Amino acid sequence: MYVQHPFTKKWTRISLKVKNVGAIVFWSKNFSPLLDKLDIIEKTTTNLFFHFTVTANRELEFNTPDYRDAIRDFIFLTARYSSEQLIWRFDPICITDKLSYETHEERFVKCAEMLKGYARKCYVSFAHPYKKVAKNLQQIQQPLADLPTEGKKAYALKLAEVAETYGMQIYACCNDYLLSEKIRKASCINGNYLSNIFNTSIEANISPTRKECACTKSVDIGTYDTCAHSCMYCYANTDKDEAATAPLRQDPEWNSLGTNVRADEVELSINHQQAQIKYPGIRGDRIE
Numbered sequence: 001m002y003v004q005h006p007f008t009k010k011w012t013r014i015s016l017k018v019k020n021v022g023a024i025v026f027w028s029k030n031f032s033p034l035l036d037k038l039d040i041i042e043k044t045t046t047n048l049f050f051h052f053t054v055t056a057n058r059e060l061e062f063n064t065p066d067y068r069d070a071i072r073d074f075i076f077l078t079a080r081y082s083s084e085q086l087i088w089r090f091d092p093i094c095i096t097d098k099l100s101y102e103t104h105e106e107r108f109v110k111c112a113e114m115l116k117g118y119a120r121k122c123y124v125s126f127a128h129p130y131k132k133v134a135k136n137l138q139q140i141q142q143p144l145a146d147l148p149t150e151g152k153k154a155y156a157l158k159l160a161e162v163a164e165t166y167g168m169q170i171y172a173c174c175n176d177y178l179l180s181e182k183i184r185k186a187s188c189i190n191g192n193y194l195s196n197i198f199n200t201s202i203e204a205n206i207s208p209t210r211k212e213c214a215c216t217k218s219v220d221i222g223t224y225d226t227c228a229h230s231c232m233y234c235y236a237n238t239d240k241d242e243a244a245t246a247p248l249r250q251d252p253e254w255n256s257l258g259t260n261v262r263a264d265e266v267e268l269s270i271n272h273q274q275a276q277i278k279y280p281g282i283r284g285d286r287i288e
Contacts, residue, residue: 022045
């Protein structure tokens with residue numbers, strides 16, 4: 001398949017051949033459309049790992065499933081695979097004048113009660129006030145509260161103590177200021193961990209995607225403007241209308257998410273990029 005970088009617009013070719021796939025890591029708030037396709041995916045690899053976001057935050061996540069339905073799917077996946085292959089994400093935590101600490105804590109407890117015995121790890125983070133995010137939240141009159149670091153730390157610690165009572169460990173994703181004896185550093189893509197649970201060799205060199213990221217090397221095949229969940233804090237949708245209809249337009253035969261590209265044209269572009277890396281002086285069809 002082909003993936004275009006959202007900023008540089010450069011294309012990358014990605015092999016989905018069995019021999020080239022060590023594991024597939026999924027991120028979603030709604031896995032229900034995937035469940036009846038797992039048999040097909042497993043023809044490529046059974047090394048499947050799931051980041052499953054459940055926050056019960058329908059005020060800002062307009063098109064996500066009810067948290068109870070989502071948790072039923074979480075439990076289905078743990079039964080089909082194992083709890084080692086799923087992470088519950090309660091993030092990002094968005095504190096506004098209409099969504100208090102207490103509201104999030106109440107919802108965290110409701111989710112944790114249903115996930116007890118199924119979720120072992122829970123990843124948390126506080127929403128980052130990207131300009132796009134701030135603008136979207138202003139439009140619905142729910143701007144992020146300007147919270148002191150100490151306040152966030154105290155709240156995260158409180159969640160960690162609650163999680164502990166349900167047999168869960170809290171991890172902080174790209175929020176190192178939250179780390180403590182009860183809150184560990186998250187690694188969303190952890191080559192060593194994946195290698196161990198799948199009994200295979202997966203690259204484990206650290207390759208951060210942003211500040212304080214602890215992920216190891218992986219290939220991201222996500223694409224902007226292809227998610228219809230309409231979460232107001234999302235940074236990956238620039239056109240709401242396009243994003244809302246993208247899943248309906250997607251054809252399984254396409255060679256890219258959101259579009260079907262001319263493979264010959266993209267291959268020419270990729271070859272040119274590779275030539276520029278090898279020969280930095282290349283310009284068009286000549287080398288200076």
